[in-house]
Amino acid sequence: MNKHDGWLKVAGDACSFMRMYALALEISTEAKEQHVRRASKDVVSVLEGVIDRPIADARKLKEARRLFTVMIAHLCDQNEWTKPPTRTSFTLKMSMRSR
Numbered sequence: 001m002n003k004h005d006g007w008l009k010v011a012g013d014a015c016s017f018m019r020m021y022a023l024a025l026e027i028s029t030e031a032k033e034q035h036v037r038r039a040s041k042d043v044v045s046v047l048e049g050v051i052d053r054p055i056a057d058a059r060k061l062k063e064a065r066r067l068f069t070v071m072i073a074h075l076c077d078q079n080e081w082t083k084p085p086t087r088t089s090f091t092l093k094m095s096m097r098s099r
Contacts, residue, residue, distance in 0.1 A: 004075040020068050021047040039071040
């Protein structure tokens with residue numbers, strides 16, 4: 001059992017950038033491991049400039065999603081990690097948009 005299971009469960013349900021930001025902010029202040037804190041601070045630094053605006057630069061949001069995936073990888077044990085937890089509905093939406 002991974003010690004970060006609670007955060008990983010919340011990360012799997014974090015579909016909005018606001019939720020990603022809130023989770024990354026919490027992890028950046030509470031995580032004991034420096035690499036986890038650093039990864040979460042990277043997410044926070046990208047999103048803090050756009051999270052309260054109605055329209056955001058797509059490149060920043062793409063970078064935030066990439067960094068969020070990196071943060072999740074740091075939360076997982078390397079021998080357990082294959083891909084970040086995702087919600088089925090989010091995966092379906094993304095696959096429908098890419099066509």
